[in-house]
Amino acid sequence: MSALKSLRKYHRQKVWWRYLVAALALVFALMPVIWVIGAAFGPSGLTTQTVIPRVFSLDNFKVLFNDENVPFALWYRNSLLICTSAAIMQVAIATFAAYAFSRFRFKGRRLSLVGLLVLQMFPQLLSLVAIYLLMYRVSLIFPAIGTGSALGLILVYLGGAMGYNTYLLKGFFDSIPREIDEAAKVDGATAGQTFRQIILPLAVPMLAVVMLLSFIGLLNDFLLASLFLQTKEEYTLAVGLQAFVSGQYEQQWGPFAAGALLTALPIIVLFQFLQRYIVEGLSAGSVKG
Amino acid sequence: MKLQGIVSKLLLLFLLNGTSLWAALTLFSLENYGPMALLLITTALIDYIYLSKRTRASRWLLPGTILLIIFQIYPVLYTAVTAFTNYSTGHSITREEAIEGLIEQNTNLVEDGAQFEFKVIESGDRRALITTNLKDGTFALAEPDGFSALDSAEIPEGWQLIDEDRLREADYQSWLTKLRIPFSESTILKVESFNTAAEYQYLLRYDAGLNKMIDIATGEALVEKEGAFYYLDGTEMEPGWRIWVGFGNFTDVVTNDRVRGPFFRVLIWTFAYALLSVLTTFILGLLLATTLNSPRIRGQRVLRSLLIIPYAIPGFLSILIWAGLLNDDFGMVNRALGTSIPWLFDAEWAKVSTILVNLWLGFPYMFLVTTGALQSIPAELSEAAEVDGATPRQAFAKIKLPLLLVTVAPLLIGSFAYNFNNFGGIYLLTGGGPAMNDSDVAGATDILISYTYKLAFASGKGAQYGLATAVSIIIFFIVASVSAISFRRTRALENIN
Structure with a gap:
């Protein structure tokens, strides 16, 4: 009996510092979040903020939706439209390519795979100047798809679709036994039918995670979006919020915190739901933007 | 294939062909034959691939491949080519365009020359002026190629008057400002307002035989140097044009004092930033993973859900939030600590801040991947070590850590490559600042990619595309060789184990 007691005591002694580390990590991780929540529901300036607002107010949210100089609702809509459509198409393109690489044997297959890998070393970011000059010239002839248009921005985003995701999804398709395909083939299914009716349903959870990560990656894009979108009404959240808050934190801190909260909340919730799948995807090596 | 499928496929192809035909016609009318040919060939290829039974x-690969070629491969090649030119503000056009521009732009009012009042008229695609010569009272119809006399200022049949409101539209305005109508042998009519014009003369002419630009008044032949014309006294004529400069942009990085100083400072900081970002996030992630990955800790799932919150917040937001928290006067960090540290406005503190913010953003990722890797190491290994008399610390350092490193090494390299080009992590937090001195484009925390961005788009000193693309190429070689070397190393590591 006493041996068990001392064992318990031993455990308690050894475990307290683990809780201490956990507590410190939690403070580090969550303090900024708590400050932002406090700022969102408090007064508007940075000067007057306290951790827990003395007066609870929704004024900061009102600024976002009533002030014509801060078309936050438009930014939100633009981000949703641009990033959702680009993420869906990116994943679709990557899925098609991954399926071809996984299921067909054709000339130049290995070379294309290696080529794709090498090209990933030259991120789109680096050819920024070239992309800008190309799309600027396009805009002079076809304004609808050049710089200054959301459609042009989406096209550029799609240019990056054949990269890392193709690899990830190819690996996933490789793990689905080919016998399934062959059985379908024997039953007379075309490649398209096999893909739609057999492979795709199996891949849905995987595709959802890849799409979420693509979406977040695109949502994070400030660089290309800031080059393409030129008026306040066209901005995405990244460009809009940056333009809104940078250089004037003292005045705009409250409304900005409110906007940040509204932007981050849906994604944090999604992340918690998909946590398990995301962790698996991470270990496979995807880096969120 | 079902009928429905065939119909929708044909419909899509039909739409695509229609659109590209319309686009090709537009390009044809603008004499852009190269892009037009490419567009038609691509369309034909798409038709073939989706209609032929043999493909x-x-x-499956075509849509992605076409986009890849246009938006990744072409820009990479264009970047490589531009890096060998002097492409920049003032050197953005061809020599022919520059010569034409220089002649058109450099004009002088003729003393005691003719003065005109005019109306703009239009007939279909033709535009012209009806001019009243105020000096001799004559009327004329002035079209871009010359004057023809009229009896009165009345609008001839078939023409329509364009009133001043419409002249303010961009299209008419640019037509008017560019209009040069030959008046006498050596003079031209040039528009001065929406209804007045005057007689001007050109200052420069181009001698095609000598291949030289000549100052008409003095007869001096201008010197051509580095893509621009110069007077003998050194006055440079703007605009210049694009020329090949060979490895000029690359040698500038090493030899030109104005470029070299900032470039090497930025290069060193880029390496430091990427390395420190990887190290700090990995160490904190690993520390948390080893501490919390213990059966004795309760509520692990809740803990984990809370700890990944910084990772779930979109990066751009977190960085903008931190920029506010680190505000030196009113930021919550200084107020919580009771300090007044200039987090973002002192060169050294700003560097600390970028690392700190990146640590906050990045440690949950490392925590997640190291936890996963630790859990995949069989417990028997450390138990066996303990049986052999190893302390838990030895077991960790000698057995778990090496195994862990093998698993996460590729992710660490990936993280290094990512942070090497982590534009947002710098630009959104400090804007690359604080500024070092007025003449430098690069601030104290600028990394190569944000430096490139500033060179090309945001320096306030004009766009230096040539130099910016050269720096891009250098970044590519650095990242590619670091990745190649370390991947080889880690493979060696794997073979040992």
């Missing part, structure tokens, strides 16, 4: 894999 298989290409049907």
Whole structure:
């Protein structure tokens, strides 16, 4: 009996510092979040903020939706439209390519795979100047798809679709036994039918995670979006919020915190739901933007 | 294939062909034959691939491949080519365009020359002026190629008057400002307002035989140097044009004092930033993973859900939030600590801040991947070590850590490559600042990619595309060789184990 007691005591002694580390990590991780929540529901300036607002107010949210100089609702809509459509198409393109690489044997297959890998070393970011000059010239002839248009921005985003995701999804398709395909083939299914009716349903959870990560990656894009979108009404959240808050934190801190909260909340919730799948995807090596 | 499928496929192809035909016609009318040919060939290729029965894999690969070629491969090649030119503000056009521009732009009012009042008229695609010569009272119809006399200022039949409101539209305005109508042998009519014009003369002419620009008044032949014309006294004529400069942009990085100083400072900081970002996030992630990955800790799932919150917040937001928290006067960090540290406005503190913020953003990722890797190491290994008399610390350092490193090494390299080009992590937090001195484009925390961005788009000193693309190429070689070397190393590591 006493041996068990001392064992318990031993455990308690050894475990307290683990809780201490956990507590410190939690403070580090969550303090900024708590400050932002406090700022969102408090007064508007940075000067007057306290951790827990003395007066609870929704004024900061009102600024976002009533002030014509801060078309936050438009930014939100633009981000949703641009990033959702680009993420869906990116994943679709990557899925098609991954399926071809996984299921067909054709000339130049290995070379294309290696080529794709090498090209990933030259991120789109680096050819920024070239992309800008190309799309600027396009805009002079076809304004609808050049710089200054959301459609042009989406096209550029799609240019990056054949990269890392193709690899990830190819690996996933490789793990689905080919016998399934062959059985379908024997039953007379075309490649398209096999893909739609057999492979795709199996891949849905995987595709959802890849799409979420693509979406977040695109949502994070400030660089290309800031080059393409030129008026306040066209901005995405990244460009809009940056333009809104940078250089004037003292005045705009409250409304900005409110906007940040509204932007981050849906994604944090999604992340918690998909946590398990995301962790698996991470270990496979995807880096969120 | 079902009928429905065939119909929708044909419909899509029909739409695509229609659109590209319309686009090709537009390009044709603007004499852009190269892009037009490419567009038509691509369309034909798409038609072939989706209509032929013999294609298989290409049907699945085509959409991605076309986009890849346009928006990744072409820009990479264009970047490589531009890096060998002097492309920049003032050197953005061809020599022919520059010569034309220089002649058109450099004009002088003729003393005691003719003065005109005019109306703009239009007939279909033709535009012209009806001019009243105020000096001799004559009327004329002035079209871009010359004057023809009229009896009165009345609008001839078939023409329509364009009133001043419409002249303010961009299209008419640019037509008017560019208009040069030959008046006498050596003079031209040039528009001065929406209804007045005057007689001007050109200052420069181009001698095609000598291949030289000549100052008409003095007869001096201008010197051509580095893509621009110069007077003998050194006055440079703007605009210049694009020329090949060979490895000029690359040698500038090493030899030109104005470029070299900032470039090497930025290069060193880029390496430091990427390395420190990887190290700090990895160490904190590993520390948390080893501490919390213990059966004795309760509520692990809740803990984990809370700890990944910084990772779930979109990066751009977190960085903008931190920029506010680190505000030196009113930021919550200084107020919580009771300090007044200039987090973002002192060169050294700003560097600390970028690392700190990146640590906050990045440690949950490392925590997640190291936890996963630790859990995949069989417990028997450390138990066996303990049986052999190893302390838990030895077991960790000698057995778990090496195994862990093998698993996460590729992710660490990936993280290094990512942070090497982590534009947002710098630009959104400090804007690359604080500024070092007025003449430098690069601030104290600028990394190569944000430096490139500033060179090309945001320096306030004009766009230096040539130099910016050269720096991009250098970044590519650095990242590619670091990745190649370390991947080889880690493979060696794997073989040992």
